[in-house]
Amino acid sequence: MGTTTGGRQDAAGNAPAESADNENAGAVVDDATATAVERIADAAKAAAKVLARANRATKDAALRAIGTALVEHQDRILAANQRDLADADVNGVTASLKDRLRLTPERIAGLAAALENLASQPDPVGTVVRGQTLPNGLRLRQVHVPLGVVGAIYEARPNVTVDIAGLALKSGNAVILRGGTAAAHSNAALVELIGEALTGQGLPATAVQTIDAYGRAGANALMRARGRVDVLIPRGGRSLIQTVVRNAQVPVIETGEGNVHIYVDASADPETVTPIVLNAKTQRPSVCNTVETLLVHRDFAGLESVLRAAADAGVRLHVDERIAAALPADVPTQAATAEDWATEYMDLDLAVAAVDSMDAAIEHIDRYTTRHTEAILTNDLANAERFIAEVDAAAVLVNASTRFTDGGEFGLGAEVGISTQKMHARGPMGLTELTTTKWIVQGDGQVRA
């Protein structure tokens, strides 16, 4: 999980109709479900108090114990996963959904390795943000403390169950999980093993709970548990995330879409443009930091060679009329429609438009950006500075592949996802973003004048 690229990849190649998104939308919450979820949230709150006081050694030992338990008892996990896979066959799901659902000994070993990596990360809890002694002698410090109870709503990838549980534990939070119904058996087995490992380390099993048994109504109750759940993290495709953002009454951390642009300035060096564009588009097309639209200055000299290389690498080019006119007939292209500029393909497709100036590029970006990652390739210092200043996105890159917007690449260690919102956290989110702060003020009788 240290090197993932956010929730967006969970939906890789996954059309909404085949995803689990719609399970979470629109259901009414009956009183019995609301009460059950509230009881679970109250148990989580009690567990959160224990976790908030647990020191790093205790939490790291628990993470390692969970990793060991997953590997040692993988037969239980794989048997449960087989039941989900058999159900998937009955329900006739696509091969890609089935692949995301599948656990193997290798994937379980990967989960344990990710937990080990998490154990090696510094503990954000207790870190002092700032502090001073005031003129009246009050000693003041602001320290990071856990948020409390974290809710997670995600799709049919059982690995996310372990991923989120680990991140929550490390940052001292209790977690309530709502995974996709398609992975319910796998998730139940994983949560049971995690609970056993926690108990074995003297921590409450209620630190990691699932509400999968309560279906859609449970997810809705979780979204409405204002005051009981401190933050809700949706992980999955656009439809899932938007459903949670629109319906939640508890605070949401929105990880999101990346309709990522690269602007190729007139001054850009053609030698560096081709490898960057190829890397940004083809290295892992299904993730959120992949480039989706290329904006090319009309005076850029290397247009043909860049696009020919992209086409040779299997990229389908959706080009505007001026780009089409500038290319020889043997570079395969198709005409871009208005929709292309707003599309996050998550596949080997690239929209390409010509622009007359950097201002036109910035205007295009401003209209279509999801404010995730935007890049300029240039050798013009003033243009680089102006692009950095004027483009409003979580990450702005100069002369580098957009694929670098990632918690692992940025050196943040474990990553919760990539926030495209402006409040609380923006861009790759590490463990610290699963904390809040507390002001601690110590005096010896001070009163205010």
Next chain:
Amino acid sequence: MGTTTGGRQDAAGNAPAESADNENAGAVVDDATATAVERIADAAKAAAKVLARANRATKDAALRAIGTALVEHQDRILAANQRDLADADVNGVTASLKDRLRLTPERIAGLAAALENLASQPDPVGTVVRGQTLPNGLRLRQVHVPLGVVGAIYEARPNVTVDIAGLALKSGNAVILRGGTAAAHSNAALVELIGEALTGQGLPATAVQTIDAYGRAGANALMRARGRVDVLIPRGGRSLIQTVVRNAQVPVIETGEGNVHIYVDASADPETVTPIVLNAKTQRPSVCNTVETLLVHRDFAGLESVLRAAADAGVRLHVDERIAAALPADVPTQAATAEDWATEYMDLDLAVAAVDSMDAAIEHIDRYTTRHTEAILTNDLANAERFIAEVDAAAVLVNASTRFTDGGEFGLGAEVGISTQKMHARGPMGLTELTTTKWIVQGDGQVRA
């Protein structure tokens, strides 16, 4: 504004029925209003781009020019204010509402002084949060940038118009204001003068706009302008804030209620307890960091002297049975009801309960706290440490008056309010909390392996 105590004080002594809260609730948004507010928001966004690039000298000059304009043209402000006051007489509002509505030459001078103070504060924009050069040579830094467009919904205090406009400008944001209808003439005059001063400094007048003309529907349109408004700050009484929190589709910074407790430990020094309790209750009863409930350990030696001093200072004591039994008959008290423990009096009232242990005190706090400010008075080191660790609030104080939870007192300079939420900002909010961050990544051709 540098030493205020948050939006809560706007509602000082103000029963919901006489406040402007209900103006903002429940109205339907007609298409014409929605379109008008969207147009205003789009103009604000354009202005925000200019402000985001304005350097500190420009912004400080604008703040000072506004202050000068307010003083020089105070006749226009006072004339508009007279119209609001005359309307208030016709509508038969209370004396306290009329007082909050009234502007005087002294109050206008105070607004100018607050703007001058704001100009003297450091600029949060451009501050580097963290940065490093990665192993692959990418230069990475995370810097503070303005949020963009700030919305403010508040009650009939025209000073808040200048206050919020100044805070937004200093932090590089454009602002859309929705004040109480009762102050509409005053607000219009103030916004006009601010616009003239901005234009005089080469900044767009649309950086500070009001939607007062659109009434309730305008406020509702503002709350729903997701994607156009980056953050909404409600300032006023509980009812206003809760209305905004419940109805807004844009992110809200919740400043809030303070049902503040002081726990007096068995080991507390009676000599320091009395002055702290008196200060916390009587220095300014109508604000959010005033103590509302005193929890006294049964073995604390100074109960009678503390409560006698409070009663002598005019504090009405709402006590439980054990406290009543422990006091001589000449200390005036009344029996506390269940409601008292949950009440933020904002007046010279204090609920008092006896507790058998610190655990019982923490349990009581956990049940009734609004997570604003909680204090322990003690000479027991272990108890102090445990109270700090276990009480979940924006600020936890040891042996000091709760009145210190304040941006000015904490040395943050100007204060937006006191956040009682855990996301984005917690506790006293300075200018930095009106910013977000941007990751800037500079390379020379790096691609991801």
